Amino acid sequence: MRRPGNAAAAAVVALVGVLGLGACAQIPTSGPVRVGNAPVETQVDIALLPQGPVPGTDPQTLVSGFLQATSAAATSPKEFQTAKEFLTTDVAQTWEPEEAVRVVREEPMPEPFEDEIELGSTDTVEIVVRATTIATVDSVGAYTEAVSPREAPYKFTVVKVGGEWRISALDNGVLVPANLFSSSYRATRLYFPSASDIKTLVPDLRWFPRRAWQTVAVKEILAGPPEWLQGATQTLVPEGTRLQSPSVPGRNDADSVAIRLSEQISSVQAAQRAVIAAQFSATLSEGAGRVIPVELYSDQSRLSVDAAEVDLPATIAQAIVLKDGDLYRVDDGRLAEHDMTVDLSGIDPTALAVSPSTTPTVVRDGTDQIVNLSLDEGEGPVPILEGTDLAAPSVDKFGNTWTSGGQGELQVSTDTLDVVKIEPEWLSGRRVVSVSVSPEGARIAVVSETPSGRQVQVAGVVRDAQHTPVSLAPALTVAAPVADTVEARWGGLTTLALLTRDSEDTSTVWTSGVGGQASTGGQSRQLPGLTDVEQIAAGVNDHGILVVTKDGDLEHEETGVWQPIAEDVDLASYPG
Known part of the structure; x- marks a missing residue:
């Protein structure tokens, strides 16, 4: 899961040089006007509630229900529990849904059975789902577009268990239709201190399930910079530092976010601790319309964290x-x-x-x-x-x-x-x-x-x-x-x-x-x-x-x- 990487006052982090400095556009009075349709960036958290298998479901409908449940799991508090209800007991224990996300162009649908298959006379069938993968997201949220998207088969073996059909063999990972991807996974910029200056933060964009993106983001910051930023950025977090709480509260739960870490964090000097808090704050603040203050804890002890004036990349001068x-x-x-x-x-x-x-x-x-x-x-x-x-x-x-x-x-x-x-x-x-x-x-x-x-x-x-x-x-x-x-x-x-x-x-x-x-x-x-x-x-x-x-x-x-x-x-x- 890793990619080679004062007590009375709230810890407030000042983020300067973020992306402002924009001037109003001059309305032209001559010359041609060319019109496009640029998208507007939105970050909307929507919960999709997956449904489990219905008794008497046939193999094709079962696989369809499973695919819908896996797409919904990224936004559901039940995570992949419902999706695993479609699997045999053994497979449910070994299937790794978060190993990879395959973003597919169309909604994946099972192919029809061959004419000679009689469900009443067999207890094992193979269901083929064809889909065109346009991008993948790995286990740490790194997104990669496909060079040449091509339709490929995904195979599911379905068997009868106690009179009901269940999936007994499938690939790890999930298929997510492109039209649902942005509502299921959240684009999240992690920030790491530059190797040249710890007060300059360098972004790394990842995609995390919306149900728990804050928690996953904090864990990945603790894991350190990705391979492509090794040597250009650094980590100030002591080795072995872990997130102690089961999750990081959502940003709307309070005026600030409490991040409870293991005792190693208490050994960090004050100036560096302030930058660590700034990393978390910059990540959790994006899309919030305001700076989200961060409080750091070592186990149950709240740490004193000074405000850190950090810079995000920005082009200051005019063209x-x-x-x-x-x-x-x-x-x-x-x-x-x-x-x-x-x-x-x-x-x-x-x-x-x-x-x-x-x-x-x-x-x-x-x-x-x-x-x-x-x-x-x-x-x-x-x-x-x-x-x-x-x-x-x-x-x-x-x-x-x-x-x-x-x-x-x-x-x-x-x-x-x-x-x-x-x-x-x-x-x-x-x-x-x-x-x-x-x-x-x-x-x-x-x-x-x-x-x-x-x-x-x-x-x-x-x-x-x-x-x-x-x-x-x-x-x-x-x-x-x-x-x-x-x-x-x-x-x-x-x-x-x-x-x-x-x-x-x-x-x-x-x-x-x-x-x-x-x-x-x-x-x-x-x-x-x-x-x-x-x-x-x-x-x-x-x-x-x-x-x-x-x-x-x-x-x-x-x-x-x-x-x-x-x-x-x-x-x-x-x-x-």
């Missing part, structure tokens, strides 16, 4: 664009003058990037060189990285500039202009197409060429004491159904904005979740209305996605509506 050789800020739906003057003489700018801390500002010159525009040396742009078919650069919060290198390689120009080569095993032999570092600097999204096509992966960034990247953690594959991705940019806490381009040069814009998307039942989603995009820019903020079309139109997406901002734009970039 910048390059137009006619000058830089501009995107300010309230308009272009505003930038305070930095650049000299692009002899430069062919094909991509733009700026640090979240404002410097450096870099451009890709053609396809084989990255130059720094912001070095005060009186020499104009300074080359910092070279190579063949370099990926558009990304600049992290520590001032390091990232791009592609040779086969299976990333190269990084540090803030001291040293060049670091990074060759993770999972990139071996591949050409890197796109790189994007998240705002907090602990995660990187990489698009690379594989023998079977383009692949989007996310991995933790491991850094040394000077914040120089030294390696990447094992990768997590995301956006599996999205083909022909040419760019990936961070567009949310756990969301990527993707640009695709097919062999006929038709482009599409997608959003895809690192661990699924809460607003779409986990699935990647295409944004309608655009087929002529040359470049995308996105940030972890409320401003939506920016695109530059092939005609140089800069357009802005907000809640699914594409609105024009400016014409004759060459490049656009959010910090990162």
Whole structure:
């Protein structure tokens, strides 16, 4: 179940830099308007009450009832007890329903019997259920989309026991129809302290049964970071710390949530204890519309917990664009003058990037060189990285500039202009197409060429004491159904904005979740209305996605509506 990972005052956790900083959108007075239909994220807890088997039920109806009971179990206080009533006694004791969740496109239905089967003359039948799996959720809540969803058979052996049919053989796990998945399982962001700064929290999206998501979330935070964040994040919880109470109270039960842990938690220093409380609070507060204070207990003793000001990933600065050789800020739906003057003489700018801390500002010159525009040396742009078919650069919060290198390689120009080569095993032999570092600097999204096509992966960034990247953690594959991705940019806490381009040069814009998307039942989603995009820019903020079309139109997406901002734009970039 693990994935390689003052007494009178309430413990109040201040969460700053969460996702605000959004400006009101400017209503356009000219140009085309393109309309989409972006989803609205909701987190609604609904209880479904499963029904047990009815005496005299035939095998097909029995299996149908079992499937309905397993779907309802994620929201029911009875959990899987009712579903196990459909099983023989021995199988009910060994079946592991939470080993895997298979999200299927359609409601799974048993196939009809073959004509020669006579139920009155047999005590064993096999029932086949066919369903198309579009995603899976493992035992720790990690969501993975299927690359190519295909219909597959699921077999159930049904036998007569005391005159009643019961299931005697089946696979572990459950089948959940896609239209019920979001109402049965809750998208929940766990937070782990960054390895570079314990007051920076890094999100990891999981999906937990709604009936007990708070309890499961606390247990998984105690278990530590997942493999893909190993080395990029850390755990402050002492080894062996357990949840002592049977469950964590729901957030509506009281003004604060009491989390009772084993005695190991009492050994943690005050500053670290405050961050642990902040982890729990950030996780339990999402969707509540307010900060949920957390009280920590060591067995029955309440611990003193100070307020901790922690940061969640956020893109603070405005987007910048390059137009006619000058830089501009995107300010309230308009272009505003930038305070930095650049000299692009002899430069062919094909991509733009700026640090979240404002410097450096870099451009890709053609396809084989990255130059720094912001070095005060009186020499104009300074080359910092070279190579063949370099990926558009990304600049992290520590001032390091990232791009592609040779086969299976990333190269990084540090803030001291040293060049670091990074060759993770999972990139071996591949050409890197796109790189994007998240705002907090602990995660990187990489698009690379594989023998079977383009692949989007996310991995933790491991850094040394000077914040120089030294390696990447094992990768997590995301956006599996999205083909022909040419760019990936961070567009949310756990969301990527993707640009695709097919062999006929038709482009599409997608959003895809690192661990699924809460607003779409986990699935990647295409944004309608655009087929002529040359470049995308996105940030972890409320401003939506920016695109530059092939005609140089800069357009802005907000809640699914594409609105024009400016014409004759060459490049656009959010910090990162």
